[in-house]
Amino acid sequence: MSNAAAIHHAFEAGKGIFRLAPNWVPRSFCIPGRRIKLHPDDYYAPGGKRGGIDERWLGCTTPADNGPLTAPNEGISHLIDPEDRLIPLTDAVAELGAELLGERLWKKYGGWPVYSKFFDNLGPLPHHVHHREEHAKKVGRRGKSECYYFPPQLNNHNGHFPFTFFGFEPGTTREEVRECLVNFSKGDNKITNLSRAYRLEPGTGWDVPPGVLHAPGSFCTYEPQQASDVYAMYQSLADDQIVPEELLWKDCPPEKRGDFDYLVEVIDWELNVDPEFAKHRFMRPLFAKEEVSMRADGYLDRWICYRSGEVSAKELTILPGRTAVIRDEAAYGLIMMQGHGTLNGMKLETPVLIRYGQRTNDEYFVSEGAAREGVAIVNESDTDPVVMLKHFGPENPEWVRFTA
Secondary structure, eight states, X not given: XXXXXXXXXXXXXXXXXXXXXXXXXXXXXXXXXXXXXXXXXXXXXXXXXXXXXXXXXXXXXXXXXXXXXXXXXTTOOEEEOTTSOEEEHHHHHHHHTHHHHOHHHHHHHSXXXXXXXXXXXXXXXXXXXXXXXXXXXXGTOOOOOEEEEOOGGGOSSOOSOOEEEESOOTTOOHHHHHHHHHTGXXXXXXXGGGSEEEEOOTTOEEEEXXXXXXXXXSSOEEOOEEXXXXXXXOOSEETTEEOOGGGTXXXXXXXXXXXHHHHHHXXXXXXXXXXXXXXXXXXXXXXXXXXXXXXXXXXXXXXXXXXXXXXXXXXXXXXXXXXXXXXXXXXXXXXXXXXXXEETTXXXXXXXXXXXXXXXXXXXXXXXXXXXXXXXXXXXXXXXXXXXXXXXXXXXXXXXXXXX
16 A cells, blocks of 8 residues: 555544654753653663653654754654554645645645644753744744643653743843853853743743743653744753753854854844743643533633744643543644543553553544544543643634634
8 A cells, every 4th residue: 555545544544633653852962851651761762872862742744853863754753554554744744735734724834834742851951042933044944933831740750950041131131142152162151140040830831932042941841832943052051061062053054153143133132031021921721611611511621832823732631431522623733641531432542651662542633624523532531531732733713712
């Protein structure tokens, strides 16, 4: 059977829903936090040179950018067809187009413009930036907005540093930041001395627009984001680890390498020195509909990422012993956090431990057609809720109405 035929077969068998295989991504500069359910023996499965696995990418058609050792299709999600074969989700998007993503997204983007991930680092990351569109396109990339949510189910321990630095203290000058960047190769450039750290709280999240400096803390994080792996590290020493200077100039046009003024230009200054940054960027979950009526229908639907027009996310809970038909207005990727049951008759399970390369029943991609028709979710437990996280693409019509 050809790939195209297998894709259509899987799409029809799942009634517009694809089952996805776990998609692990190593990072050479990170130490795994060991909270993403990977077997303890497998966190370095790709080899020591690749670094540890501290990310699982979800519903993704964006390749990881991990340098010359990056494996083929690294970061790309794969659907599992009825014969247990793996097919890149990129192939399915190209084959099905609007039938999978909906006419609105397909016409505007010609692909799936977002993905999500679990980021699970034992310590903090360096203060870094994801470029705005105007700077990303200079190196053939897209800008990247991202959101954070800290699932309680994956944060049984806080890691080494449960605080995240965002932006700069009000009153910080461009000259002070430039001096830190000039000092990058001299050891600790002390850029976070100019920043402000916020204590992280399970069950909450943050919005991080492109151009905002951030040094993520050591919580395990669910990160819906634009489909791009563009970034540059602006901190030279983090958690007692030296950051290679190459990462300071990552995604910098060749003619701008060595130009520290350009690095400052990449920063969205107004957002970084916003004196009410927390007020504008912090997110507590908000009910998508009236709580009493949702409980009566056996579920709770909450927006967890809702401050960005580029990507949004929900946490859906099906109450113990209940069945609910859930309708959304856009395609989405989902990952199970708790419980077990069925999704349009397909198995839903939340594994405790996953071997590298193992298939699971905890991740799916739902087409716009299936989402609009309604997905029947059965919670087969009398005591345990079914909890899943769902990420959506730009300007989800329901999000547009909710935030109007």
